[in-house]
Amino acid sequence: MIGYIIIAGIVFLAIIAYIVIYNGLVSTKNKVEQAWSGIDVQLKRRANLIPNLIETVKAYTKHEKEVLENLTKARTQIMQAGTNVKKASQADNELEGALKSIFAVAENYPELKANQNYLKLQQELSNTEDLIAAARRIYNSNTAIYNTKIQSFPNSIIAGIHKFKNSDYFETGEKAVPGINL
Amino acid sequence: MNILLGFLFMGILALIFIGFPIFFFARYFYLHTKNVTEQINDDENNPKNYHKDSYGYFNVQGHKFWDPVQESLNFERMKRDNDKLMTKYDKIKDRKSIRKKKFWFWILGAVLSLYFIWFGIVSFEHEGSESLIAIFFGFVVIFIPIGIYKTSFFSLKKDLIKFLYAEQMNWLYSPNIDYSKIEKLNNSLKNYFAKGNSGNHIEDQFWGSLNGKYFQLGLYQYQITTGSGKNRHTQTYHNTYVAIKTDKNLDLEFILRPESEKGWFKKDIETESIDFNKAFAIDYFLQSDNNELLATKHLNPKVITELVDLQKKYGKFTIFFKKGYLLFLFPNPLIKGTKTNFFKSPEVAKEDIDSINYSITQFINLSEELIKAIR
Numbered sequence: 001m002i003g004y005i006i007i008a009g010i011v012f013l014a015i016i017a018y019i020v021i022y023n024g025l026v027s028t029k030n031k032v033e034q035a036w037s038g039i040d041v042q043l044k045r046r047a048n049l050i051p052n053l054i055e056t057v058k059a060y061t062k063h064e065k066e067v068l069e070n071l072t073k074a075r076t077q078i079m080q081a082g083t084n085v086k087k088a089s090q091a092d093n094e095l096e097g098a099l100k101s102i103f104a105v106a107e108n109y110p111e112l113k114a115n116q117n118y119l120k121l122q123q124e125l126s127n128t129e130d131l132i133a134a135a136r137r138i139y140n141s142n143t144a145i146y147n148t149k150i151q152s153f154p155n156s157i158i159a160g161i162h163k164f165k166n167s168d169y170f171e172t173g174e175k176a177v178p179g180i181n182l
Numbered sequence: 183m184n185i186l187l188g189f190l191f192m193g194i195l196a197l198i199f200i201g202f203p204i205f206f207f208a209r210y211f212y213l214h215t216k217n218v219t220e221q222i223n224d225d226e227n228n229p230k231n232y233h234k235d236s237y238g239y240f241n242v243q244g245h246k247f248w249d250p251v252q253e254s255l256n257f258e259r260m261k262r263d264n265d266k267l268m269t270k271y272d273k274i275k276d277r278k279s280i281r282k283k284k285f286w287f288w289i290l291g292a293v294l295s296l297y298f299i300w301f302g303i304v305s306f307e308h309e310g311s312e313s314l315i316a317i318f319f320g321f322v323v324i325f326i327p328i329g330i331y332k333t334s335f336f337s338l339k340k341d342l343i344k345f346l347y348a349e350q351m352n353w354l355y356s357p358n359i360d361y362s363k364i365e366k367l368n369n370s371l372k373n374y375f376a377k378g379n380s381g382n383h384i385e386d387q388f389w390g391s392l393n394g395k396y397f398q399l400g401l402y403q404y405q406i407t408t409g410s411g412k413n414r415h416t417q418t419y420h421n422t423y424v425a426i427k428t429d430k431n432l433d434l435e436f437i438l439r440p441e442s443e444k445g446w447f448k449k450d451i452e453t454e455s456i457d458f459n460k461a462f463a464i465d466y467f468l469q470s471d472n473n474e475l476l477a478t479k480h481l482n483p484k485v486i487t488e489l490v491d492l493q494k495k496y497g498k499f500t501i502f503f504k505k506g507y508l509l510f511l512f513p514n515p516l517i518k519g520t521k522t523n524f525f526k527s528p529e530v531a532k533e534d535i536d537s538i539n540y541s542i543t544q545f546i547n548l549s550e551e552l553i554k555a556i557r
Contacts, residue, residue, distance in 0.1 A: 028456065031454060031455075031456050034454040035454040035455065037454075038454050038483055042483075130484055131482060131483055131484055134482075134483035134484040134486065134487040134488075135483040137483075137487050138454055138455040138457075138458075138483055138486060138487060141455065141456065141457050142454070142455065142456050145456050145457075
Protein backbone atom coordinates (compact mmCIF):
# COMPACT_ATOMS: atom_id res chain seq x y z
CA MET A 1 0.00 0.00 0.00
CA ILE A 2 2.79 2.38 0.97
CA GLY A 3 4.50 1.54 -2.31
CA TYR A 4 1.41 2.64 -4.26
CA ILE A 5 1.18 5.87 -2.28
CA ILE A 6 4.84 6.61 -3.02
CA ILE A 7 4.37 5.90 -6.74
CA ALA A 8 1.20 8.03 -6.81
CA GLY A 9 3.09 10.82 -5.03
CA ILE A 10 5.94 10.67 -7.54
CA VAL A 11 3.50 10.70 -10.47
CA PHE A 12 1.63 13.63 -8.94
CA LEU A 13 4.88 15.59 -8.44
CA ALA A 14 5.97 14.78 -12.00
CA ILE A 15 2.66 16.12 -13.36
CA ILE A 16 2.99 19.29 -11.30
CA ALA A 17 6.61 19.73 -12.47
CA TYR A 18 5.50 19.16 -16.08
CA ILE A 19 2.80 21.82 -15.79
CA VAL A 20 5.13 24.31 -14.09
CA ILE A 21 7.90 23.81 -16.67
CA TYR A 22 5.48 23.97 -19.60
CA ASN A 23 3.84 27.16 -18.29
CA GLY A 24 7.27 28.66 -17.66
CA LEU A 25 8.31 27.95 -21.24
CA VAL A 26 5.08 29.39 -22.64
CA SER A 27 5.39 32.54 -20.54
CA THR A 28 9.07 33.04 -21.55
CA LYS A 29 8.20 32.49 -25.21
CA ASN A 30 5.44 35.08 -24.89
CA LYS A 31 7.93 37.53 -23.40
CA VAL A 32 10.24 36.98 -26.38
CA GLU A 33 7.33 37.68 -28.73
CA GLN A 34 6.28 40.72 -26.69
CA ALA A 35 9.85 42.05 -26.84
CA TRP A 36 9.90 41.43 -30.58
CA SER A 37 6.75 43.49 -31.03
CA GLY A 38 8.56 46.26 -29.10
CA ILE A 39 11.30 46.24 -31.75
CA ASP A 40 8.76 45.96 -34.56
CA VAL A 41 6.89 49.06 -33.37
CA GLN A 42 10.11 51.10 -33.35
CA LEU A 43 11.28 49.73 -36.72
CA LYS A 44 7.94 50.69 -38.30
CA ARG A 45 8.08 54.08 -36.60
CA ARG A 46 11.49 54.71 -38.11
CA ALA A 47 10.38 53.41 -41.51
CA ASN A 48 7.48 55.87 -41.43
CA LEU A 49 9.90 58.75 -40.99
CA ILE A 50 11.87 57.80 -44.11
CA PRO A 51 9.46 59.19 -46.82
CA ASN A 52 9.55 62.58 -45.12
CA LEU A 53 13.33 62.44 -44.97
CA ILE A 54 13.55 61.51 -48.65
CA GLU A 55 11.26 64.40 -49.63
CA THR A 56 13.28 66.88 -47.58
CA VAL A 57 16.62 65.68 -48.95
CA LYS A 58 15.30 65.57 -52.52
CA ALA A 59 14.40 69.25 -52.36
CA TYR A 60 18.03 70.22 -51.75
CA THR A 61 20.02 67.56 -53.61
CA LYS A 62 19.82 67.00 -57.34
CA HIS A 63 22.43 64.30 -58.00
CA GLU A 64 21.96 61.84 -55.15
CA LYS A 65 19.39 59.59 -56.79
CA GLU A 66 21.18 56.34 -55.97
CA VAL A 67 21.45 57.07 -52.24
CA LEU A 68 17.75 57.89 -52.08
CA GLU A 69 16.82 54.78 -54.03
CA ASN A 70 18.85 52.60 -51.64
CA LEU A 71 17.03 54.14 -48.74
CA THR A 72 13.62 53.50 -50.31
CA LYS A 73 14.62 49.90 -51.05
CA ALA A 74 15.83 49.30 -47.48
CA ARG A 75 12.60 50.78 -46.11
CA THR A 76 10.50 48.45 -48.25
CA GLN A 77 12.50 45.47 -46.99
CA ILE A 78 11.89 46.45 -43.37
CA MET A 79 8.15 46.77 -44.01
CA GLN A 80 8.10 43.34 -45.70
CA ALA A 81 10.19 41.52 -43.07
CA GLY A 82 7.18 40.92 -40.80
CA THR A 83 7.98 38.64 -37.85
CA ASN A 84 11.03 37.04 -39.45
CA VAL A 85 13.83 38.11 -37.11
CA LYS A 86 16.71 37.28 -39.48
CA LYS A 87 15.13 39.16 -42.40
CA ALA A 88 14.25 42.12 -40.21
CA SER A 89 17.77 42.14 -38.80
CA GLN A 90 19.31 42.17 -42.30
CA ALA A 91 16.89 44.83 -43.54
CA ASP A 92 17.64 46.93 -40.47
CA ASN A 93 21.37 46.74 -41.18
CA GLU A 94 20.76 47.84 -44.77
CA LEU A 95 18.55 50.69 -43.67
CA GLU A 96 21.18 51.83 -41.21
CA GLY A 97 23.80 51.74 -43.97
CA ALA A 98 21.53 53.78 -46.27
CA LEU A 99 20.86 56.30 -43.50
CA LYS A 100 24.58 56.65 -42.84
CA SER A 101 25.14 57.43 -46.53
CA ILE A 102 22.36 59.99 -46.62
CA PHE A 103 23.68 61.81 -43.57
CA ALA A 104 27.18 61.74 -45.06
CA VAL A 105 25.80 63.23 -48.30
CA ALA A 106 23.94 65.91 -46.35
CA GLU A 107 27.28 67.19 -45.07
CA ASN A 108 27.89 68.60 -48.57
CA TYR A 109 24.66 70.65 -48.53
CA PRO A 110 24.84 73.38 -45.88
CA GLU A 111 21.32 74.61 -46.67
CA LEU A 112 19.92 71.14 -46.08
CA LYS A 113 21.86 70.83 -42.83
CA ALA A 114 20.34 74.07 -41.60
CA ASN A 115 16.78 73.12 -42.58
CA GLN A 116 14.58 72.87 -39.48
CA ASN A 117 12.49 70.03 -40.85
CA TYR A 118 15.65 68.05 -41.64
CA LEU A 119 17.06 68.68 -38.17
CA LYS A 120 13.81 67.58 -36.53
CA LEU A 121 13.76 64.41 -38.63
CA GLN A 122 17.36 63.71 -37.74
CA GLN A 123 16.54 64.11 -34.04
CA GLU A 124 13.46 61.89 -34.34
CA LEU A 125 15.48 59.24 -36.14
CA SER A 126 18.22 59.40 -33.55
CA ASN A 127 15.69 58.98 -30.69
CA THR A 128 14.03 56.10 -32.50
CA GLU A 129 17.40 54.42 -33.02
CA ASP A 130 18.06 54.67 -29.28
CA LEU A 131 14.69 53.05 -28.62
CA ILE A 132 15.41 50.33 -31.18
CA ALA A 133 18.78 49.65 -29.54
CA ALA A 134 17.13 49.35 -26.11
CA ALA A 135 14.27 47.20 -27.43
CA ARG A 136 16.84 45.01 -29.17
CA ARG A 137 18.72 44.52 -25.91
CA ILE A 138 15.52 43.49 -24.14
CA TYR A 139 14.62 41.12 -26.97
CA ASN A 140 18.09 39.54 -27.05
CA SER A 141 18.17 39.17 -23.27
CA ASN A 142 14.73 37.49 -23.29
CA THR A 143 15.89 35.30 -26.17
CA ALA A 144 18.99 34.24 -24.23
CA ILE A 145 16.82 33.32 -21.20
CA TYR A 146 14.34 31.45 -23.40
CA ASN A 147 17.03 29.56 -25.37
CA THR A 148 18.81 28.56 -22.17
CA LYS A 149 15.53 27.36 -20.70
CA ILE A 150 14.63 25.12 -23.61
CA GLN A 151 18.13 23.70 -23.85
CA SER A 152 18.60 22.84 -20.18
CA PHE A 153 17.46 19.61 -18.55
CA PRO A 154 14.65 18.67 -17.80
CA ASN A 155 13.04 21.57 -19.71
CA SER A 156 14.58 20.25 -22.94
CA ILE A 157 12.35 17.13 -22.78
CA ILE A 158 9.14 19.14 -22.50
CA ALA A 159 10.42 21.67 -25.06
CA GLY A 160 11.08 18.79 -27.46
CA ILE A 161 7.61 17.28 -26.96
CA HIS A 162 5.88 20.61 -27.57
CA LYS A 163 8.28 21.68 -30.36
CA PHE A 164 9.62 24.83 -28.69
CA LYS A 165 12.40 26.03 -30.99
CA ASN A 166 15.41 28.27 -30.39
CA SER A 167 14.66 31.91 -31.06
CA ASP A 168 16.96 33.99 -33.31
CA TYR A 169 18.92 36.92 -31.93
CA PHE A 170 18.41 40.33 -33.48
CA GLU A 171 21.85 41.40 -34.60
CA THR A 172 22.63 44.82 -35.94
CA GLY A 173 25.43 47.25 -36.62
CA GLU A 174 26.38 50.61 -35.13
CA LYS A 175 24.13 53.58 -34.69
CA ALA A 176 23.53 55.28 -38.04
CA VAL A 177 22.11 58.65 -37.06
CA PRO A 178 24.28 61.09 -35.14
CA GLY A 179 22.48 62.58 -32.13
CA ILE A 180 21.94 66.35 -32.25
CA ASN A 181 20.71 68.94 -29.80
CA LEU A 182 17.98 71.14 -31.14
CA MET B 183 51.82 44.25 47.61
CA ASN B 184 50.45 41.68 45.20
CA ILE B 185 46.86 42.51 46.21
CA LEU B 186 47.53 46.19 45.56
CA LEU B 187 49.03 45.40 42.16
CA GLY B 188 46.04 43.19 41.41
CA PHE B 189 43.61 45.99 42.20
CA LEU B 190 45.59 48.38 40.02
CA PHE B 191 45.61 45.83 37.21
CA MET B 192 41.86 45.31 37.41
CA GLY B 193 41.33 49.08 37.65
CA ILE B 194 43.17 49.71 34.41
CA LEU B 195 41.29 46.91 32.65
CA ALA B 196 37.99 48.36 33.93
CA LEU B 197 39.01 51.80 32.66
CA ILE B 198 39.76 50.45 29.19
CA PHE B 199 36.78 48.16 28.77
CA ILE B 200 34.10 49.91 30.87
CA GLY B 201 35.24 53.49 31.53
CA PHE B 202 36.02 54.48 27.95
CA PRO B 203 32.81 53.00 26.44
CA ILE B 204 30.71 54.75 29.13
CA PHE B 205 32.50 58.03 28.44
CA PHE B 206 31.95 57.81 24.68
CA PHE B 207 28.30 56.79 25.11
CA ALA B 208 27.64 59.67 27.54
CA ARG B 209 29.35 62.10 25.16
CA TYR B 210 27.27 60.83 22.24
CA PHE B 211 24.06 61.10 24.30
CA TYR B 212 24.92 64.66 25.37
CA LEU B 213 25.69 65.79 21.80
CA HIS B 214 22.55 64.10 20.49
CA THR B 215 20.30 65.84 23.02
CA LYS B 216 22.04 69.16 22.34
CA ASN B 217 21.53 68.66 18.62
CA VAL B 218 17.81 67.91 18.89
CA THR B 219 17.26 70.92 21.16
CA GLU B 220 19.09 73.15 18.70
CA GLN B 221 17.04 71.82 15.80
CA ILE B 222 13.78 72.50 17.64
CA ASN B 223 14.91 76.06 18.25
CA ASP B 224 15.90 76.45 14.58
CA ASP B 225 12.50 75.49 13.21
CA GLU B 226 11.00 76.43 9.86
CA ASN B 227 9.50 79.66 11.22
CA ASN B 228 12.90 81.07 12.02
CA PRO B 229 12.92 84.45 10.20
CA LYS B 230 16.67 84.16 9.61
CA ASN B 231 16.20 81.05 7.46
CA TYR B 232 16.21 81.16 3.66
CA HIS B 233 12.78 80.38 2.20
CA LYS B 234 11.92 78.98 -1.22
CA ASP B 235 11.12 81.51 -3.93
CA SER B 236 8.15 81.18 -6.29
CA TYR B 237 10.19 78.88 -8.57
CA GLY B 238 11.04 76.53 -5.70
CA TYR B 239 14.67 77.61 -5.19
CA PHE B 240 16.60 79.01 -2.25
CA ASN B 241 18.73 82.01 -3.14
CA VAL B 242 21.66 81.85 -0.74
CA GLN B 243 24.36 84.47 -1.18
CA GLY B 244 24.14 84.63 -4.97
CA HIS B 245 23.75 80.88 -5.48
CA LYS B 246 20.60 78.89 -6.20
CA PHE B 247 19.79 75.71 -4.27
CA TRP B 248 16.86 73.33 -4.20
CA ASP B 249 15.41 70.79 -1.78
CA PRO B 250 12.67 68.21 -2.44
CA VAL B 251 10.83 68.60 0.88
CA GLN B 252 12.22 71.47 2.90
CA GLU B 253 10.57 74.87 2.68
CA SER B 254 13.43 76.68 4.38
CA LEU B 255 17.17 76.35 4.81
CA ASN B 256 18.93 77.26 8.01
CA PHE B 257 22.10 78.62 6.48
CA GLU B 258 23.38 80.08 9.75
CA ARG B 259 23.27 76.70 11.42
CA MET B 260 25.01 75.13 8.45
CA LYS B 261 27.71 77.80 8.61
CA ARG B 262 28.11 77.25 12.35
CA ASP B 263 28.58 73.49 11.82
CA ASN B 264 31.04 74.05 9.00
CA ASP B 265 32.98 76.55 11.12
CA LYS B 266 33.30 73.88 13.81
CA LEU B 267 34.66 71.54 11.16
CA MET B 268 37.12 74.16 9.99
CA THR B 269 38.34 74.78 13.53
CA LYS B 270 39.04 71.08 13.89
CA TYR B 271 40.74 71.08 10.51
CA ASP B 272 42.95 74.01 11.54
CA LYS B 273 44.08 71.97 14.51
CA ILE B 274 44.97 69.13 12.17
CA LYS B 275 46.93 71.50 9.97
CA ASP B 276 49.01 72.43 13.01
CA ARG B 277 51.45 69.53 12.65
CA LYS B 278 53.24 70.36 15.91
CA SER B 279 50.10 69.85 17.95
CA ILE B 280 49.36 66.55 16.17
CA ARG B 281 52.89 65.27 16.73
CA LYS B 282 52.79 66.32 20.38
CA LYS B 283 49.48 64.59 21.03
CA LYS B 284 50.63 61.51 19.14
CA PHE B 285 53.79 61.39 21.24
CA TRP B 286 51.87 61.54 24.52
CA PHE B 287 49.44 58.82 23.40
CA TRP B 288 52.42 56.60 22.55
CA ILE B 289 53.94 57.35 25.99
CA LEU B 290 50.64 56.46 27.66
CA GLY B 291 50.56 53.20 25.71
CA ALA B 292 54.17 52.46 26.61
CA VAL B 293 53.57 53.13 30.33
CA LEU B 294 50.53 50.84 30.36
CA SER B 295 52.45 48.23 28.42
CA LEU B 296 55.43 48.31 30.78
CA TYR B 297 53.12 48.11 33.76
CA PHE B 298 51.38 44.96 32.43
CA ILE B 299 54.68 43.30 31.54
CA TRP B 300 56.16 44.16 34.92
CA PHE B 301 53.02 42.89 36.68
CA GLY B 302 53.26 39.64 34.73
CA ILE B 303 56.90 39.11 35.59
CA VAL B 304 56.56 40.01 39.27
CA SER B 305 53.54 37.79 39.87
CA PHE B 306 54.69 34.91 37.63
CA GLU B 307 55.46 32.54 40.50
CA HIS B 308 52.05 33.01 42.16
CA GLU B 309 49.70 33.49 39.24
CA GLY B 310 51.15 31.20 36.52
CA SER B 311 49.12 31.38 33.28
CA GLU B 312 47.37 34.64 34.29
CA SER B 313 50.78 36.28 34.42
CA LEU B 314 51.49 35.13 30.89
CA ILE B 315 48.19 36.67 29.80
CA ALA B 316 49.22 39.94 31.47
CA ILE B 317 52.58 39.90 29.64
CA PHE B 318 50.88 39.19 26.32
CA PHE B 319 48.33 41.94 27.01
CA GLY B 320 51.25 44.25 27.79
CA PHE B 321 52.48 43.96 24.22
CA VAL B 322 49.02 44.66 22.83
CA VAL B 323 48.05 47.52 25.13
CA ILE B 324 50.76 49.81 23.74
CA PHE B 325 48.62 50.38 20.64
CA ILE B 326 45.31 51.04 22.42
CA PRO B 327 45.65 54.78 23.32
CA ILE B 328 47.07 55.73 19.90
CA GLY B 329 44.38 53.59 18.26
CA ILE B 330 41.64 55.46 20.12
CA TYR B 331 43.24 58.78 19.16
CA LYS B 332 43.41 57.81 15.48
CA THR B 333 39.82 56.52 15.48
CA SER B 334 38.61 59.89 16.73
CA PHE B 335 39.65 61.29 13.31
CA PHE B 336 37.65 58.76 11.37
CA SER B 337 34.29 60.53 11.05
CA LEU B 338 35.94 63.96 11.03
CA LYS B 339 37.96 62.85 8.01
CA LYS B 340 34.85 61.83 6.07
CA ASP B 341 33.04 65.07 6.96
CA LEU B 342 36.05 67.13 5.92
CA ILE B 343 36.37 65.40 2.55
CA LYS B 344 32.73 66.18 1.81
CA PHE B 345 32.93 69.72 3.15
CA LEU B 346 36.05 70.60 1.15
CA TYR B 347 34.55 69.09 -1.98
CA ALA B 348 31.29 71.00 -1.50
CA GLU B 349 33.23 74.22 -1.04
CA GLN B 350 35.19 73.59 -4.22
CA MET B 351 31.93 73.07 -6.15
CA ASN B 352 30.09 76.05 -4.57
CA TRP B 353 27.57 73.70 -2.97
CA LEU B 354 26.15 73.71 0.53
CA TYR B 355 27.10 70.95 2.93
CA SER B 356 25.80 70.09 6.36
CA PRO B 357 27.50 67.34 8.37
CA ASN B 358 24.84 67.68 11.03
CA ILE B 359 22.32 65.03 12.01
CA ASP B 360 18.83 66.06 10.87
CA TYR B 361 15.89 64.41 12.60
CA SER B 362 13.13 66.68 11.34
CA LYS B 363 13.71 65.92 7.67
CA ILE B 364 12.76 62.26 8.10
CA GLU B 365 9.16 63.24 8.83
CA LYS B 366 8.98 65.49 5.77
CA LEU B 367 10.44 62.81 3.52
CA ASN B 368 8.02 60.25 4.92
CA ASN B 369 5.06 62.54 4.30
CA SER B 370 6.08 63.04 0.68
CA LEU B 371 7.40 59.56 -0.05
CA LYS B 372 4.89 57.19 1.46
CA ASN B 373 6.83 56.38 4.64
CA TYR B 374 9.76 54.82 2.81
CA PHE B 375 12.07 56.58 5.27
CA ALA B 376 10.62 54.79 8.27
CA LYS B 377 12.58 51.60 7.87
CA GLY B 378 14.35 51.37 11.20
CA ASN B 379 12.92 50.88 14.67
CA SER B 380 15.42 53.39 16.08
CA GLY B 381 18.00 56.00 15.12
CA ASN B 382 16.20 57.19 11.96
CA HIS B 383 17.93 60.32 10.77
CA ILE B 384 19.45 62.15 7.80
CA GLU B 385 23.02 63.43 7.84
CA ASP B 386 25.76 64.59 5.48
CA GLN B 387 23.49 66.67 3.29
CA PHE B 388 24.50 68.43 0.08
CA TRP B 389 22.60 71.04 -1.90
CA GLY B 390 23.95 72.01 -5.28
CA SER B 391 23.79 71.88 -9.04
CA LEU B 392 25.75 69.94 -11.64
CA ASN B 393 25.41 70.21 -15.43
CA GLY B 394 22.50 72.60 -14.85
CA LYS B 395 20.60 70.05 -12.73
CA TYR B 396 19.65 71.01 -9.18
CA PHE B 397 20.01 68.22 -6.66
CA GLN B 398 19.91 67.46 -2.99
CA LEU B 399 21.71 64.50 -1.53
CA GLY B 400 21.93 63.00 1.94
CA LEU B 401 22.75 59.96 3.99
CA TYR B 402 19.77 58.17 5.49
CA GLN B 403 20.77 56.15 8.52
CA TYR B 404 18.62 53.81 10.59
CA GLN B 405 18.92 50.92 13.01
CA ILE B 406 17.03 47.67 13.19
CA THR B 407 17.02 45.78 16.47
CA THR B 408 15.96 42.17 16.53
CA GLY B 409 15.64 39.62 19.33
CA SER B 410 15.75 40.29 23.05
CA GLY B 411 18.01 39.67 26.02
CA LYS B 412 21.22 37.92 25.03
CA ASN B 413 19.98 37.49 21.46
CA ARG B 414 19.33 41.19 21.02
CA HIS B 415 21.10 42.43 17.92
CA THR B 416 21.20 45.91 16.45
CA GLN B 417 22.28 46.56 12.90
CA THR B 418 22.93 50.04 11.50
CA TYR B 419 22.10 50.70 7.84
CA HIS B 420 23.41 53.52 5.65
CA ASN B 421 21.49 54.55 2.54
CA THR B 422 22.28 57.43 0.21
CA TYR B 423 19.41 59.35 -1.31
CA VAL B 424 19.75 61.72 -4.27
CA ALA B 425 16.84 63.94 -5.30
CA ILE B 426 17.07 65.67 -8.68
CA LYS B 427 14.77 68.45 -9.81
CA THR B 428 13.20 67.79 -13.19
CA ASP B 429 11.81 70.29 -15.68
CA LYS B 430 9.05 67.93 -16.61
CA ASN B 431 6.06 66.97 -14.46
CA LEU B 432 5.10 63.33 -14.87
CA ASP B 433 1.41 62.49 -15.21
CA LEU B 434 1.79 59.64 -12.71
CA GLU B 435 3.69 59.48 -9.43
CA PHE B 436 5.04 56.02 -8.72
CA ILE B 437 7.80 54.11 -6.98
CA LEU B 438 10.01 51.42 -8.45
CA ARG B 439 11.42 49.23 -5.72
CA PRO B 440 13.50 46.07 -5.72
CA GLU B 441 11.34 43.03 -6.38
CA SER B 442 13.06 41.07 -3.60
CA GLU B 443 12.43 43.69 -0.89
CA LYS B 444 9.76 42.69 1.59
CA GLY B 445 6.60 44.77 1.71
CA TRP B 446 2.85 44.45 1.58
CA PHE B 447 2.09 47.18 -0.90
CA LYS B 448 4.25 46.22 -3.81
CA LYS B 449 2.78 45.10 -7.11
CA ASP B 450 4.53 43.14 -9.80
CA ILE B 451 4.87 45.04 -13.02
CA GLU B 452 4.78 43.16 -16.30
CA THR B 453 6.91 44.80 -18.95
CA GLU B 454 8.35 43.05 -22.00
CA SER B 455 11.70 42.58 -20.19
CA ILE B 456 12.13 39.42 -18.10
CA ASP B 457 15.20 40.94 -16.38
CA PHE B 458 13.26 44.05 -15.41
CA ASN B 459 10.26 42.09 -14.12
CA LYS B 460 12.57 40.04 -11.91
CA ALA B 461 14.36 43.11 -10.61
CA PHE B 462 11.57 45.61 -9.90
CA ALA B 463 8.14 45.89 -8.36
CA ILE B 464 5.95 48.96 -8.53
CA ASP B 465 4.12 50.96 -5.92
CA TYR B 466 1.78 53.91 -6.54
CA PHE B 467 1.24 57.04 -4.48
CA LEU B 468 -2.44 57.09 -5.34
CA GLN B 469 -4.38 54.00 -6.37
CA SER B 470 -6.19 54.21 -9.68
CA ASP B 471 -7.34 51.85 -12.43
CA ASN B 472 -5.19 53.38 -15.16
CA ASN B 473 -2.00 53.47 -13.05
CA GLU B 474 -0.46 50.49 -14.76
CA LEU B 475 -1.15 51.89 -18.21
CA LEU B 476 0.49 55.21 -17.35
CA ALA B 477 3.47 53.54 -15.67
CA THR B 478 4.04 51.32 -18.69
CA LYS B 479 3.97 54.44 -20.89
CA HIS B 480 6.88 55.88 -18.91
CA LEU B 481 8.77 52.60 -18.87
CA ASN B 482 9.82 52.56 -22.51
CA PRO B 483 12.64 50.19 -23.65
CA LYS B 484 15.32 52.79 -23.01
CA VAL B 485 14.20 53.42 -19.42
CA ILE B 486 13.87 49.68 -18.82
CA THR B 487 17.39 48.84 -20.01
CA GLU B 488 18.80 51.84 -18.14
CA LEU B 489 17.19 50.70 -14.88
CA VAL B 490 18.34 47.09 -15.27
CA ASP B 491 21.92 48.30 -15.88
CA LEU B 492 21.77 50.60 -12.87
CA GLN B 493 20.63 47.85 -10.57
CA LYS B 494 23.56 45.72 -11.68
CA LYS B 495 25.89 48.60 -10.96
CA TYR B 496 24.48 50.10 -7.75
CA GLY B 497 22.65 47.21 -6.11
CA LYS B 498 19.00 47.16 -5.14
CA PHE B 499 17.82 50.75 -5.21
CA THR B 500 14.42 52.43 -5.12
CA ILE B 501 13.33 55.29 -7.37
CA PHE B 502 10.54 57.69 -6.56
CA PHE B 503 9.03 59.31 -9.66
CA LYS B 504 7.46 62.47 -8.23
CA LYS B 505 5.97 65.52 -9.85
CA GLY B 506 8.94 67.83 -10.30
CA TYR B 507 11.68 65.50 -9.09
CA LEU B 508 13.18 62.02 -9.07
CA LEU B 509 14.56 60.57 -5.86
CA PHE B 510 16.96 57.63 -5.79
CA LEU B 511 17.52 55.66 -2.61
CA PHE B 512 20.66 53.51 -2.72
CA PRO B 513 21.53 50.88 -0.13
CA ASN B 514 25.08 52.13 0.50
CA PRO B 515 26.91 55.19 1.82
CA LEU B 516 28.41 57.83 -0.45
CA ILE B 517 31.94 57.23 0.81
CA LYS B 518 33.18 53.84 1.97
CA GLY B 519 36.95 53.70 2.43
CA THR B 520 39.21 56.75 2.41
CA LYS B 521 42.84 57.31 1.46
CA THR B 522 43.29 60.54 3.44
CA ASN B 523 45.67 60.17 6.36
CA PHE B 524 45.86 63.26 8.57
CA PHE B 525 48.79 61.79 10.44
CA LYS B 526 50.89 61.88 7.30
CA SER B 527 49.56 65.02 5.64
CA PRO B 528 46.94 67.68 6.43
CA GLU B 529 45.68 67.55 2.84
CA VAL B 530 42.64 65.57 1.70
CA ALA B 531 43.79 62.82 -0.69
CA LYS B 532 43.05 63.47 -4.35
CA GLU B 533 41.65 59.93 -4.66
CA ASP B 534 38.99 60.75 -2.05
CA ILE B 535 37.95 63.92 -3.86
CA ASP B 536 37.88 62.01 -7.16
CA SER B 537 35.85 59.21 -5.62
CA ILE B 538 33.15 61.53 -4.21
CA ASN B 539 33.11 63.49 -7.46
CA TYR B 540 32.68 60.26 -9.40
CA SER B 541 29.79 59.06 -7.20
CA ILE B 542 27.87 62.33 -7.33
CA THR B 543 28.43 62.77 -11.07
CA GLN B 544 27.21 59.22 -11.66
CA PHE B 545 24.02 59.87 -9.70
CA ILE B 546 23.32 63.08 -11.59
CA ASN B 547 24.12 61.55 -14.97
CA LEU B 548 21.91 58.56 -14.44
CA SER B 549 18.96 60.72 -13.47
CA GLU B 550 19.58 62.89 -16.50
CA GLU B 551 19.58 59.79 -18.70
CA LEU B 552 16.41 58.61 -17.06
CA ILE B 553 14.68 61.95 -17.51
CA LYS B 554 15.71 62.01 -21.19
CA ALA B 555 14.48 58.45 -21.67
CA ILE B 556 11.11 59.24 -20.09
CA ARG B 557 10.36 61.95 -22.66
